[in-house]
Amino acid sequence: MENNNNIDQTLNHLFREESGKMVSVLIKIFGTENIEMAEDVVQDALVKALETWKYNGMPDNPRAWLYRTAKNKAIDVIRRNKHSKLIDFSDPQKQLLTSGYTLETTMDNYWNEDGIKDDFLGMMYGCCHPEISQENQITFILKSLCGFSTKEVAKSFLTSPDTISKRLYRTKEYFRKNRISLQIPTNKQIEERTHTVLSAIYLLFNEGYNSTHADQLIRKDLIGQAMLLCKSLLSNKRTKLPEVYALMALMCFHSARLDSRITREGELILLSKQDRTSWDKVLIQTGEKYLNHAAFGNNLTTYHLEAAIAFQHCAAQQYEDTNWKEILMYYDLLLEIADDPIVFLNRCLVILEYKGPKEALIVLKTMKNTSMLDKYYVYHATLGEIYKRLLNTNLSIKHYERAIKLTQSKQEQQFLKDKIAGKC
Amino acid sequence: MRDFLFIIRGGQDRYNQNSPEEMQQHMQDWQQWMDTLAQKDMLVGGQPLMNEAKTLIDGGQKIIDRPLAEGKELIGGYLLIKANSLEHAAGVAKECPSNEYHCSIEVREISPM
Numbered sequence: 422m423e424n425n426n427n428i429d430q431t432l433n434h435l436f437r438e439e440s441g442k443m444v445s446v447l448i449k450i451f452g453t454e455n456i457e458m459a460e461d462v463v464q465d466a467l468v469k470a471l472e473t474w475k476y477n478g479m480p481d482n483p484r485a486w487l488y489r490t491a492k493n494k495a496i497d498v499i500r501r502n503k504h505s506k507l508i509d510f511s512d513p514q515k516q517l518l519t520s521g522y523t524l525e526t527t528m529d530n531y532w533n534e535d536g537i538k539d540d541f542l543g544m545m546y547g548c549c550h551p552e553i554s555q556e557n558q559i560t561f562i563l564k565s566l567c568g569f570s571t572k573e574v575a576k577s578f579l580t581s582p583d584t585i586s587k588r589l590y591r592t593k594e595y596f597r598k599n600r601i602s603l604q605i606p607t608n609k610q611i612e613e614r615t616h617t618v619l620s621a622i623y624l625l626f627n628e629g630y631n632s633t634h635a636d637q638l639i640r641k642d643l644i645g646q647a648m649l650l651c652k653s654l655l656s657n658k659r660t661k662l663p664e665v666y667a668l669m670a671l672m673c674f675h676s677a678r679l680d681s682r683i684t685r686e687g688e689l690i691l692l693s694k695q696d697r698t699s700w701d702k703v704l705i706q707t708g709e710k711y712l713n714h715a716a717f718g719n720n721l722t723t724y725h726l727e728a729a730i731a732f733q734h735c736a737a738q739q740y741e742d743t744n745w746k747e748i749l750m751y752y753d754l755l756l757e758i759a760d761d762p763i764v765f766l767n768r769c770l771v772i773l774e775y776k777g778p779k780e781a782l783i784v785l786k787t788m789k790n791t792s793m794l795d796k797y798y799v800y801h802a803t804l805g806e807i808y809k810r811l812l813n814t815n816l817s818i819k820h821y822e823r824a825i826k827l828t829q830s831k832q833e834q835q836f837l838k839d840k841i842a843g844k845c
Numbered sequence: 846m847r848d849f850l851f852i853i854r855g856g857q858d859r860y861n862q863n864s865p866e867e868m869q870q871h872m873q874d875w876q877q878w879m880d881t882l883a884q885k886d887m888l889v890g891g892q893p894l895m896n897e898a899k900t901l902i903d904g905g906q907k908i909i910d911r912p913l914a915e916g917k918e919l920i921g922g923y924l925l926i927k928a929n930s931l932e933h934a935a936g937v938a939k940e941c942p943s944n945e946y947h948c949s950i951e952v953r954e955i956s957p958m
Contacts, residue, residue: 513880513883513884513886513888514880514883516883516888516890517876517879517880517883517888519890520879520890520891520892521892521893521922522875522876522879522891522892522893522922522924523872523875523876523879523880525872526872526873526875526876527876530876
């Protein structure tokens with residue numbers, strides 16, 4: 422039994438890391454019109470591994486075993502479809518898949534290590550095509566590149582498997598109809614396209630980091646996958662742009678604090694109350710290294726600034742040591758790049774800490790467009806906190822209550838209720 | 846461009862004495878050669894043949910359980926290519942990696958329809 426558990430674990434881990442790469446290579450071979458064919462081959466290889474390993478024990482190199490099996494299955498598929506119209510063999514390289522003289526060697530050549538990495542990245546750029554909605558992008562990424570089952574994707578987004586199936590179908594149709602090329606973009610396009618990829622990765626990360634799932638495993642899985650995707654961009658010299666390093670740093674700093682953010686009962690813990698000794702120091706150091714790498718070129722992105730802010734928090738030994746002055750400066754720069762109400766509100770909170778509630782209220786009142794903000798719980802939570810510190814209990818409670826009504830998250834509701842009760 | 850058939854005979858005896866590495870190399874050579882043809886849009890298709898065969902002789906009266914010709918004369922495979930002329934096609938056949946194993950390649954133009 423213990424042996425079987427071990428096999429399950431290895432396979433699970435291997436599948437999360439490798440299935441996306443295998444799918445990418447296979448889609449390159451079969452064409453974007455045959456995504457399901459590629460997914461089936463990988464699925465078959467997984468099932469075969471499970472059956473064979475349970476019976477014969479684990480092979481010395483499970484990864485190589487899995488790849489070899491997928492490759493052999495792909496050869497079977499080619500042989501079966503040689504005369505069907507499903508696969509387009511007109512490309513010269515693919516033509517060689519149709520002759521017994523060259524099928525196996527050509528197939529082997531598709532699976533060299535550098536090629537696999539490039540195909541995986543190409544697939545990532547394909548998934549994040551600007552014309553595919555972001556929601557569909559990350560759904561498809563989880564399914565095809567991260568080896569999630571439809572059920573697991575549904576669980577990650579707290580939605581039904583049916584909804585996920587529909588999203589996947591639409592994306593595949595888009596691929597099929599438009600014959601999206603799955604390549605790392607040209608140097609001219611690389612920055613713009615990478616930006617879209619990073620948005621999807623960050624969204625995936627936040628889905629794990631900020632989501633209110635009780636299920637820690639799903640959250641960690643999402644966070645791990647987002648970081649893995651980002652890391653693979655850093656493994657190619659054309660795609661390791663400063664912005665990519667910055668996002669990687671940001672994710673390191675955030676995830677270093679992951680465990681201290683929530684109590685065992687699933688309640689949120691404020692930054693000021695978090696146990697800083699439980700922060701992952703190794704991850705913070707790793708983040709620092711990435712942040713240093715991010716500091717070349719002259720492109721200052723929101724990821725750079727967010728990472729710099731997160732680093733300031735990580736660097737403070739105690740909450741009281743936080744360098745609010747520095748952080749405020751980053752927020753000022755952030756507002757210049759992204760005129761975002763959330764950034765604005767967060768900046769108000771920094772002013773609250775740095776200069777006190779009066780200043781914070783004055784700045785908050787300069788905000789235009791409050792009608793939209795009025796529906797946003799953070800706006801009211803911020804006002805609640807400011808009035809609380811101004812000792813205006815009535816207004817404070819009024820805004821906190823409004824905030825409670827506006828958030829769906831149980832943790833946040835509980836947190837705000839505790840605020841009203843004066844527990845924090 | 847006209848169509849030509851390469852009938853590749855023999856060479857198996859020598860090839861079979863190869864080490865697995867040498868066989869691997871030979872496959873790579875074939876891959877490269879055919880890739881060059883494919884890139885120039887000269888490759889139509891082609892397959893190796895299995896050794897087992899039945900041959901009908903005497904006007905279909907008799908069937909023998911082997912290919913008509915064996916050993917050095919055994920047809921090991923065929924290739925269909927496009928070339929400008931018989932000479933051009935023969936020049937292409939000269940580059941076939943199996944020449945190393947002393948196969949013979951018969952180059953025949955396919956009669957145009």
